[in-house]
Amino acid sequence: MNWQWFHRLSSPKWFYQISGRWLPWIWILSLVLMAAGLYQGLYNSVVDYQQGNTVRIMYLHVPAAFASMMFYVIMAVAAAIGYIWRIKLAHMAAVSAAPVGAAMTFLALLTGALWGKPMWGTWWVWDARLTSELILLFLYLGFMALHQAFEDREVADRAAGVLAMVGIVNVPIIHYSVEWWNTLHQGATISKFEKPSLDPSMLIALLLMIFAVILFCTAIMMYRMRNEVLSREHSKSWVKEVIGL
Amino acid sequence: MLARLLKRELLRHWRCRQDLINPLIFFLITVSLFPLAVAPGSELLSRIGSGVIWVAALLAAMLSLESMYRDDYHDGTLELLLLQSGSPFSVVMAKIISHWLTTGLPLVIMSPLLAVMMQMNSNAIGALMLTLLIGTPVLSLIGSVGMGLTVGLRQGGVLLSLLVLPLYIPILIFGAGAVSRAGMGMEYGGQIAFMGAFLLGSLSLVPIASVAAIKVSLK
Numbered sequence: 114m115n116w117q118w119f120h121r122l123s124s125p126k127w128f129y130q131i132s133g134r135w136l137p138w139i140w141i142l143s144l145v146l147m148a149a150g151l152y153q154g155l156y157n158s159v160v161d162y163q164q165g166n167t168v169r170i171m172y173l174h175v176p177a178a179f180a181s182m183m184f185y186v187i188m189a190v191a192a193a194i195g196y197i198w199r200i201k202l203a204h205m206a207a208v209s210a211a212p213v214g215a216a217m218t219f220l221a222l223l224t225g226a227l228w229g230k231p232m233w234g235t236w237w238v239w240d241a242r243l244t245s246e247l248i249l250l251f252l253y254l255g256f257m258a259l260h261q262a263f264e265d266r267e268v269a270d271r272a273a274g275v276l277a278m279v280g281i282v283n284v285p286i287i288h289y290s291v292e293w294w295n296t297l298h299q300g301a302t303i304s305k306f307e308k309p310s311l312d313p314s315m316l317i318a319l320l321l322m323i324f325a326v327i328l329f330c331t332a333i334m335m336y337r338m339r340n341e342v343l344s345r346e347h348s349k350s351w352v353k354e355v356i357g358l
Numbered sequence: 359m360l361a362r363l364l365k366r367e368l369l370r371h372w373r374c375r376q377d378l379i380n381p382l383i384f385f386l387i388t389v390s391l392f393p394l395a396v397a398p399g400s401e402l403l404s405r406i407g408s409g410v411i412w413v414a415a416l417l418a419a420m421l422s423l424e425s426m427y428r429d430d431y432h433d434g435t436l437e438l439l440l441l442q443s444g445s446p447f448s449v450v451m452a453k454i455i456s457h458w459l460t461t462g463l464p465l466v467i468m469s470p471l472l473a474v475m476m477q478m479n480s481n482a483i484g485a486l487m488l489t490l491l492i493g494t495p496v497l498s499l500i501g502s503v504g505m506g507l508t509v510g511l512r513q514g515g516v517l518l519s520l521l522v523l524p525l526y527i528p529i530l531i532f533g534a535g536a537v538s539r540a541g542m543g544m545e546y547g548g549q550i551a552f553m554g555a556f557l558l559g560s561l562s563l564v565p566i567a568s569v570a571a572i573k574v575s576l577k
Binding site for chain 2: 196248251252254255258259262263267268271272275276278279280282283286287290291293294
């Protein structure tokens with residue numbers, strides 16, 4: 114069997130070329146979906162019978178929270194691949210995913226606070242989901258801080274990779290212990306709004322926005338990866354051609 | 359091999375005793391700041407006592423992680439040990455065990471004194487000692503990964519806390535939770551079982567991560 118295609122996947126040059134061709138399409142798809150999702154979410158969906166128009170924060174909040182967890186998994190898996198098979202491109206992916214994921218975590222926390230103020234009457238409650246999201250932000254910050262601290266990029270990649278792998282093992286443990294802690298301390302906390310059956314118009318808007326935000330994050334991550342490729346491979350001849358030296 | 363390495367570690371710690379005493383003094387001072395800052399009333403103190411003592415123990419254990427690898431890393435001993443001992447896991451385990459014996463265990467022994475200062479009842483004091491006895495080895499284990507990653511860095515201290523403290527959260531939740539339940543006269547066997555699970559889980563997984571972390575730093 115010919116394994117050439119597989120090795121090509123890990124080549125920074127191949128990635129740079131292919132991502133350059135894909136990026137415009139990802140952008141177009143993301144923006145179209147986002148426009149449709151925002152229209153559906155802000156104008157075309159029903160108003161929640163309890164929360165009124167405040168419920169429309171959901172169309173940014175839920176996709177951000179979804180992306181924040183998804184990009185942590187992407188980061189950890191990429192770091193593990195890079196660590197185990199010593200693939201440089203995988204490390205570049207992990208390093209590029211971290212700030213995107215951290216930004217989405219922050220956005221989820223921010224929109225959650227903005228949503229919580231009118232609904233719960235407070236910016237912040239020590240609800241299990243909020244707390245896990247906050248800890249997720251700390252884990253992202255730890256990964257980025259550790260990577261920044263090393264001067265040698267390869268050592269930084271491997272060190273941060275170990276941390277990401279330790280982190281991904283801990284994420285479920287942290288999540289469940291926080292959930293358990295919450296039920297332990299407060300009997301009846303302010304629950305998230307009940308959604309026994311989401312109205313179809315809301316569901317469509319939510320799904321559109323989730324896909325739009327994931328594609329948006331992917332596009333940003335690709336930009337970061339392209340930058341990483343250029344700066345790490347700056348002495349290669351193909352990079353000199355690309356940047357016109 | 360493990361016994362010989364452990365003896366070496368303990369001897370090394372014994373020769374710089376001041377480094378061992380400092381975290382304990384830190385533990386004592388931190389806990390005694392709370393009555394000064396909050397209120398000396400006994401009812402409030404006994405309610406927050408379990409959390410305060412657990413957080414202080416967490417910080418003391420974290421601050422003492424430096425002594426685990428730093429000196430041996432800087433004079434090259436660590437590299438030689440890993441090269442020559444045959445099993446890097448024994449080296450790491452000897453360091454973790456000796457760290458627990460010199461930091462975790464003294465914290466456990468000191469905790470009843472602080473619990474009395476925080477006006478906790480006898481039920482809670484028993485639970486506090488038990489949870490610290492199970493919990494502090496987990497702190498040493500998880501801390502060894504963070505320390506292994508930051509040992510080669512000049513400004514490792516602050517970074518270490520950023521890496522390690524989020525990972526300490528589950529053990530803090532269950533440890534402090536068990537003590538406050540015990541203080542109210544409730545059953546706390548579930549929390550103890552969870553902490554035991556954390557201990558066994560980290561005992562089996564941490565050495566792998568810790569060796570990987572040190573190997574990265576030694577590169």
